[in-house]
């Protein structure tokens with residue numbers, strides 16, 4: 081599969097002898113292959129509870145995983161179980177999104193009217209793997225829940241977020 085988007089510079093990790101793949105490989109506590117080194121944010125490839133092993137470039141992820149890694153360093157046993165979202169605004173347009181938004185994927189577009197849309201990105205089994213909320217607010221938790229349930233019936237997606 082061709083590489084899309086930004087490519088992380090992993091030399092700091094590999095030079096330190098850490099396991100690297102698409103990012104610096106960490107476990108559910110954000111601990112690297114060296115038990116005294118943690119990684120968080122853009123650079124970390126971590127096991128997301130919904131999305132599976134992934135690397136994510138979002139502010140929400142950088143902040144939340146950074147805080148979790150800090151607590152883990154201080155002895156917390158908690159796991160990083162937050163599937164992050166991203167947001168952006170451009171003048172009067174705003175959007176939030178969660179999961180895999182990839183133009184190569186099939187989509188199910190729900191037009192909510194007045195320039196508001198929900199776009200579901202579907203995998204090859206028609207399961208949603210990403211949700212774009214275009215001008216739709218306070219719905220990230222619902223979108224996260226839909227990704228966790230992964231319904232295979234596209235019709236089920238309509239009406240879930242209004």
Ligand SMILES: Cc1cc2nc3c(=O)[nH]c(=O)nc-3n(C[C@H](O)[C@H](O)[C@H](O)COP(=O)(O)OP(=O)(O)OC[C@H]3O[C@@H](n4cnc5c(N)ncnc54)[C@H](O)[C@@H]3O)c2cc1C
Pocket residue numbers: 092120121122123136137138139140142165166167168169
């Ligand atoms: C143009 C652009 C637009 C974006 N827009 C959005 C958006 O709208 N919404 C959203 O959610 N996310 C957005 N992102 C992504 C978001 O900015 C990143 O996910 C987030 O900043 C990652 O934080 P981080 O702390 O993991 O990494 P970074 O912010 O990249 O911080 C890493 C730091 O490590 C330093 N560093 C690197 N190598 C070394 C080294 N060897 N030694 C010491 N220091 C080093 C770097 O200088 C940097 O300061 C955008 C990113 C870009 C580039």
